Amino acid sequence: MTISTLTLEGxxxxxxxxxxxxxxxxxxxxxxxxxxxxxxxxxxxxxxDETTDSFIRDVVNRANCDSH
Incomplete structure (x- = not known):
């Protein structure tokens, strides 16, 4: 198991x-x-073994909140 902490800029x-x-x-x-x-x-x-930090970062970047 790996723990990653990502900054949510937007x-x-x-x-x-x-x-x-x-x-x-x-x-x-x-x-x-x-x-x-x-x-x-x-x-x-x-x-x-199932996902990567880079893939998770891509998912977070694509999930940007566009409501404002």
Whole structure:
């Protein structure tokens, strides 16, 4: 298991956090995740045999909140 903490640069509202969380729930290999809007970080525990840090970062980048 690997733990990765990602900065959520554009996350400004609960909708942003929910968008990132929903996107991460679709990734095979993620075992636990916490999206903290107050600190603008996502902490993800994943099985590095099933996914990679770079793939997770791509998913987070694509999940940007476009509502504002």
């Amino acid at each position: 996350a400004t509202c609960a909708m942003c956090a929910n968008s990132v969380s929903n996107a991460l729930h679709t990734v095979e290999g993620i075992r636990n995740l916490d999206v903290d809007l107050a600190d603008k970080v996502a902490t993800i525990t994943y099985d590095d």
